[in-house]
Amino acid sequence: MSMSLGDGQPFAPDLYDYDFENDPSETLSRLRRSDPVHWSRHGFWFLTRYDDCAMVLKDPERFSSAAAGWGGDNPLARKGSDAAADVSRTERGLSRSLAQSFNQMDAPDHTRIRALVVSAFSRRAVETRRERILEVIHGLLDAAADKGRFDLITDFAFHVPIIVASEIIGIASEDREAFRAAFELTGRLMAPKRSESEWTEALEAGRWVGRYIRDLIARRRADGGGDDLISALVAAEDERGALSDAELSSAVSTIYTAAGTTTERMISSGLYLLLSHPQQWRDLVADRSLIGGAIEEILRFHHPTQSTSTNRRCTRDIELRGKTLKAGDTVRVGLGAANRDPEAFPDPETFDIRRQMAVPPLSFGAGPHFCIGAALARFEARLAIEAIADRWPDIELVTTAPVKDPRRHDRYRELIVRPSTRE
Numbered sequence: 001m002s003m004s005l006g007d008g009q010p011f012a013p014d015l016y017d018y019d020f021e022n023d024p025s026e027t028l029s030r031l032r033r034s035d036p037v038h039w040s041r042h043g044f045w046f047l048t049r050y051d052d053c054a055m056v057l058k059d060p061e062r063f064s065s066a067a068a069g070w071g072g073d074n075p076l077a078r079k080g081s082d083a084a085a086d087v088s089r090t091e092r093g094l095s096r097s098l099a100q101s102f103n104q105m106d107a108p109d110h111t112r113i114r115a116l117v118v119s120a121f122s123r124r125a126v127e128t129r130r131e132r133i134l135e136v137i138h139g140l141l142d143a144a145a146d147k148g149r150f151d152l153i154t155d156f157a158f159h160v161p162i163i164v165a166s167e168i169i170g171i172a173s174e175d176r177e178a179f180r181a182a183f184e185l186t187g188r189l190m191a192p193k194r195s196e197s198e199w200t201e202a203l204e205a206g207r208w209v210g211r212y213i214r215d216l217i218a219r220r221r222a223d224g225g226g227d228d229l230i231s232a233l234v235a236a237e238d239e240r241g242a243l244s245d246a247e248l249s250s251a252v253s254t255i256y257t258a259a260g261t262t263t264e265r266m267i268s269s270g271l272y273l274l275l276s277h278p279q280q281w282r283d284l285v286a287d288r289s290l291i292g293g294a295i296e297e298i299l300r301f302h303h304p305t306q307s308t309s310t311n312r313r314c315t316r317d318i319e320l321r322g323k324t325l326k327a328g329d330t331v332r333v334g335l336g337a338a339n340r341d342p343e344a345f346p347d348p349e350t351f352d353i354r355r356q357m358a359v360p361p362l363s364f365g366a367g368p369h370f371c372i373g374a375a376l377a378r379f380e381a382r383l384a385i386e387a388i389a390d391r392w393p394d395i396e397l398v399t400t401a402p403v404k405d406p407r408r409h410d411r412y413r414e415l416i417v418r419p420s421t422r423e
Helices: 018-022 025-034 050-057 089-099 109-121 123-127 130-145 153-157 160-169 173-190 196-223 229-240 245-261 263-275 278-286 288-301 374-391
Strands: 037-039 045-047 312-314 318-320 323-325 330-333 408-412 416-418
Touching: 037 323, 045 050, 050 330, 109 123, 109 229, 109 245, 109 374, 123 374, 130 153, 130 160, 130 374, 153 160, 153 263, 160 173, 160 229, 160 245, 160 263, 160 374, 173 196, 173 245, 196 229, 196 245, 229 245, 245 263, 263 278, 263 288, 263 374, 263 408, 278 288, 278 374, 288 374
Parallel strands: 045 330
Antiparallel strands: 037 045, 312 330, 318 323
């Protein structure tokens, strides 16, 4: 099933390993070139070519999102089976909760729930938040300016989408950091268990997030709601019986991910790409018409998690590039690999904000599960980049060789910059 190393041993990279996530390009290029339909050591198929990835995302009939697993080495992949002796009641409950997310559903349930939330993320709705987003951006930059040097991640990009997403959902400002920290810890449940202590910590964080969302929903029902998204979903539920309790809670988690946690990596990594290509940064500062192309090239060149995306499960046996994907097998599409496929993007390892693309990058997915937060993410990134270009056109990178955070492989550990002296 796997490509050979040349010494008779199959090439089976650890797709959760820090070294891979820190610098995935060579491994992904090798897989894309020689084993584009790769059976991973983690118990799932991993696809790396653009056409294959796009096909899977656009074909819900053969590749289902419903209750798709994470591969054989993650307990939550067992879909809450009581037969799994080493899976606790909490783990089974969290697995069922994840399966209730509309991102893990097929039509008609996915269509029904998505229709209730998508209007909050339309371009028109996003545009109405311009002044508030700018207020957040400039407030953070004002505070960062006082430091002389600051971290693009922890002092800036980390906070912009989290604040905005929390306000959209209705999370109180005093609870924002606790919710974010707990939500981030639950991400460990999506990867193989590395240690009992980390797994236990992630489970407790999952319990806390679940209780918080349930309590927030209960308060919105009791007080008649407000102008946040949870209030709107509660109203829709009350009027049409559209959402079950589990669906409503899981929808909030999905929206928080779509509107918040992935966008901060796009902003910080996008700024790093621009500043590490100083001529392109200068061109953008001088000609703001380049911003649209710059955003799309950032999306193509950088993807928060280079290795995987939302899972799919084969609904039938499928032949793909000489391999047989069996009904029930888990499939993961490598969005970062697809976005650097030379068949789709000539000279893919070059970052070029003037690139003319014949096909769109797959960073937000494709098909019926295209990310609902795409317009908001693009908008926030654009405003953030333009704000820094306006304020500090000569800003300099101090961190010139960033590494990924060992605690979160989808994020750089730090990106220190030095603002220019002229305002």
